[in-house]
Every structure is written in structure tokens, then in C-alpha cells.
Amino acid sequence: MIVRFSLDDSSLCFVNCHLAAGQTQTIHRNNDIAAILESENLPPSAAQTDVFVGGGDGTMILDHEICILNGDLNYRIDAMTRDNVVRSVRDNNLGKLLDRDQLLLSRKRNPGFRLRLFQEMPITFAPTYKYNVGTDEYDTSEKKRSPAWCDRVLYRGLGRVKCVEYRRWEVRVSDHRPVSGRFKLRVKRVDPERRESTWDRTVAEYDRFRVKIEHEIK
Numbered sequence: 708m709i710v711r712f713s714l715d716d717s718s719l720c721f722v723n724c725h726l727a728a729g730q731t732q733t734i735h736r737n738n739d740i741a742a743i744l745e746s747e748n749l750p751p752s753a754a755q756t757d758v759f760v761g762g763g764d765g766t767m768i769l770d771h772e773i774c775i776l777n778g779d780l781n782y783r784i785d786a787m788t789r790d791n792v793v794r795s796v797r798d799n800n801l802g803k804l805l806d807r808d809q810l811l812l813s814r815k816r817n818p819g820f821r822l823r824l825f826q827e828m829p830i831t832f833a834p835t836y837k838y839n840v841g842t843d844e845y846d847t848s849e850k851k852r853s854p855a856w857c858d859r860v861l862y863r864g865l866g867r868v869k870c871v872e873y874r875r876w877e878v879r880v881s882d883h884r885p886v887s888g889r890f891k892l893r894v895k896r897v898d899p900e901r902r903e904s905t906w907d908r909t910v911a912e913y914d915r916f917r918v919k920i921e922h923e924i925k
Contacts, residue, residue: 717894720771773864782810825861828873860888
């Protein structure tokens with residue numbers, strides 16, 4: 708799901724997604740996120756083009772100045788057994804687990820990983836997946852899935868967005884614990900009269916420069 712809008716003269720885009728499941732499907736998840744971020748699936752915006760970045764027109768997610776992406780991204784913890792992961796959580800040794808987190812490893816090792824464009828506030832809470840519903844006990848079903856930080860909130864917008872809180876909530880109605888992020892956003896407001904005068908001045912300077920170059924070429 709994608710929601711986008713303009714606030715004053717800044718563009719914002721919120722993306723909720725559910726990536727491929729499975730311990731071994733890191734490449735599939737990376738391809739999923741690339742397809743989401745690179746697709747032109749948004750209608751052209753009636754907003755001024757200067758609310759967007761990179762020369763975009765708002766038809767792509769990354770055209771927007773501020774992007775917040777969240778959902779069940781399904782990244783898991785590599786190279787550890789379930790029992791070792793559970794033990795590390797109980798010992799509050801989260802650093803050991805984060806060193807093996809598939810999303811963080813992809814950001815570090817894969818220069819083409821599309822989520823390298825995004826930031827994530829450091830994780831200080833236990834893995835949010837997978838619980839026995841209604842309990843504080845990680846999955847003890849026949850599959851005994853290993854705990855992981857599947858549920859994430861990431862953001863993009865250099866100098867325009869700051870995450871001030873990133874946490875999980877102890878709601879036990881699902882096999883996931885919900886996660887939330889709280890943000891401070893910096894939006895801009897453009898003075899229309901100054902915009903017009905600056906545009907006119909820029910066009911005039913360009914015309915003088917163009918005439919000068921054409922004269923020198925002749």
C-alpha cells in the first residue's frame with residue numbers, strides 16, 4: 708500500500724509492504740523491494756515539480772522528498788540455530804543477533820541493495836517474530852521458526868526526517884509484536900512571488916548566456 712501527499716511545498720510518501728517469507732529468501736526479498744521502489748505506479752501529481760527530488764514528477768516512490776517504508780519485511784537472522792537465537796535474546800545479547808540480520812547485512816555488503824537509500828534507527832528491542840499467539844514464548848510449533856526482526860520501519864529524506872523513537876509493543880493477539888516509529892519531519896514552504904521572480908531572473912540569465920555562446924561560436 709502506498710499513500711502520498713504534499714504538505715505545504717514538500718512531498719511525502721508512506722509505503723507499507725510485505726516481502727517474501729522464508730529463512731533462505733533474502734535475494735527474493737531484495738528483488739521485491741527493488742521492484743516496489745523502481746516501479747512507476749503512481750499517477751502524475753498536480754503539485755509543483757519542485758516538491759519532488761531528483762528531477763522526478765511524483766510517479767515513483769523515490770521522487771518524494773520524505774519516504775517512510777514499513778511492514779513485514781521478513782528479513783531473518785542468518786547462521787544461528789533457533790535455540791542459540793532464543794538464548795541470545797534471553798541474555799539480551801542483541802548485538803550478536805544484529806550482526807547476522809539479513810537486512811543489515813544486505814545494506815553492508817550489497818551495493819545494489821535498494822534499502823541502502825534508507826535509514827533505520829538502531830534496534831534496541833527483542834526480535835518481534837515469531838510468537839505463540841497470546842504468549843511471550845517464541846514459536847514452539849512443529850516448525851519452531853527462529854526469532855527475527857521481521858517488522859521494520861525505515862525512512863529516507865536527508866535533513867528532512869528524523870526518527871525519535873523506534874520500539875515494539877507488547878500486544879499478544881498476533882504471532883508478531885507490532886513495531887512503531889515516531890518522527891520529526893521538516894517541510895518547506897515556498898513563497899510564490901519569490902518563486903516567480905527567481906524563475907524569471909533565471910530564464911533571463913540563461914537567455915543572455917545562450918546568446919553570448921551563440922555569438923562566440925559564430
